[in-house]
Amino acid sequence: MTSQETPARQRAAVIVNPIKKTDFDVRVRVAEICADEGWDEPLFFETEEDDPGHSMARKAMEAGVDLVIAAGGDGTVRCVAAELAGTSFAMGLLPLGTGNLLARNLDIGVDDPEQAVRAALNGTERRIDVVRVTVDESVDSDTFLVMAGLGYDAGMMADTRDVLKDKIGWLAYVDAGIRNLPGKPVKTTISIDGGKPIHRRLRSVMGGNCGKITGGLEIFPGAKLDDGLLDILTLAPKGKLGWLGVISGLLRRGKGSSTSVEYYQCKRAEVWTESPLDFEMDGDHLGTATHILFETDAGALRIRMPHGKKDPAVLTNPEP
Template sequence: MTDATRTWAIVYNPTKFDDLETVQQHLTEVAADLNWPEPLWITTTEEDPGASMAQEAVDKGAELVCAMGGDGTVRHVAGVLSGTAVVLGLLPAGTGNLLARNLGLPVDDLDQCLTIALSGDDHTMDIGWATFGDSSKKEPFVIAAGIGLDADIMAETDEGLKAKVGRAAYVASGVKALAKRGFEATVTVDGTKRPATHSRMVMVCNSPSIGGGIDLAADGAIDDGEFATVMVSPKGVFGWASVVADMITGHRKGHGRVQEWAGTEVVVEVSEPTPAEVDGDSIDEVTRFEARMNAGSLVVRVAAPEEEHYPTDEIIENQAD
């Protein structure tokens, strides 16, 4: 028998599924098997990728709000739930699924992710807030906000190709982005201004992994109360090869072309307008952005210790082609 007194919601991106009705029916049955009632189904729109939908769920008394979509859906829902007692559940349905991967969730198994969301353990994590350029709008992020190469790749990636081949679509745009010449960057962390450095990418990381098997932030963690701000400044193709190899093998600490600083308030200034991104969402070219940490403000549902899984590069079965 389901517990009708419980209220929960799934905020979903309808573009991620070919047969949404079947997915909804199936997940409702999985929930019923765990004695949960049918969720509130709240769809995102092109204009609003999840913030007002998450707020609607909170206003209706939801104790759990699951984000079923890509990284953009997750960060907008997380931003609303930050500072509340409402728990974030993750139902990966995107290309990156970066928070789910960093938490070790089985991103290729939607049923198992829902089971974890409804019966797993609560974990308190940090969330970041970024402002770009002259805008006063605060953008939430759970993975990273940055400027340079990563943002170039996101901006150049064809959405149609990404829907067909997944993360492999980033390869073509990455090759093109590598040819760019970079910029002078000045990074200020907790009031300490670092010398201007010719750079190719600056990332303010809330988690170690940015996908692709790369732990960009050697000292990053989602629950340590600090950002790991990473500046990457390779010289030429061989410089990039060295940086990437060290990151993949986990031996990159001390690399002369990678600098990392811990702190809770970060200002990044660059010498020319440059694309930026926040959790994979592209931001128009800017010359400055700021990030501030909101430590321990978000509760996310994770697998119980005996149910822990490890990150996988597979894409969930019901994702749209």
């Protein structure tokens, strides 16, 4: 490079969910921060009702950008990540939703768009795992980053009132959770890494890629985004006071002889239920299922996050 030449400027593409309400103009704010950081004018792609980010992420990669920023809620993040996983493209986050599960686990400012965008542009970059999910033996698989669930938790997500979410945020999930406490356990079979089948009567089976979920609650203790492992949690309340046993089991992190709460770690898990149960991934209710296959894809996604020490419950090698 001669003294007259200047280094090429980097360019980001932003996948925006236009229905997310904000008190700022996403396009203007991101463009201003990119200019301030010495990046070119960003490209913008808006998600659509029947395509929450898949084709937009593919178009961004075809444009040859240096970074793809998912600007939306957990659904937008999940769909964009599904396309970027396994590629050389890095992903950043601009949280605009209520849950913002991955952003919260990565210490990305859910109420600070400037911090989030600057972290995407110039933060530290790590490789994290994604989990591939096949539902009811479908030909195509899907992807999640934080958690997926079959049963109670998915029913809670389906029953959460959007109006209430707009008013009180994540507390709307508490309302839905209380209303969904009644119900009967379902005969369930689980295979962990192809081992001997485990038979239980369960209200819920959840797979976690990292520890924290809605409201900052940590239900997958020790789960890390980059350990190549999936954490499985089962809930089996028994009797009239069954949910008290579940709460106790969660507080004890599954230790003890009770099967109300059980934890497993694996690279691959398969779940069969006797009857269809609600199913969700990263907070999005996706219908019902009777068979779920979870497979960890270790280190598949390049992700940008703020510089600084990270919670050791999130990463195996926190930065000093």
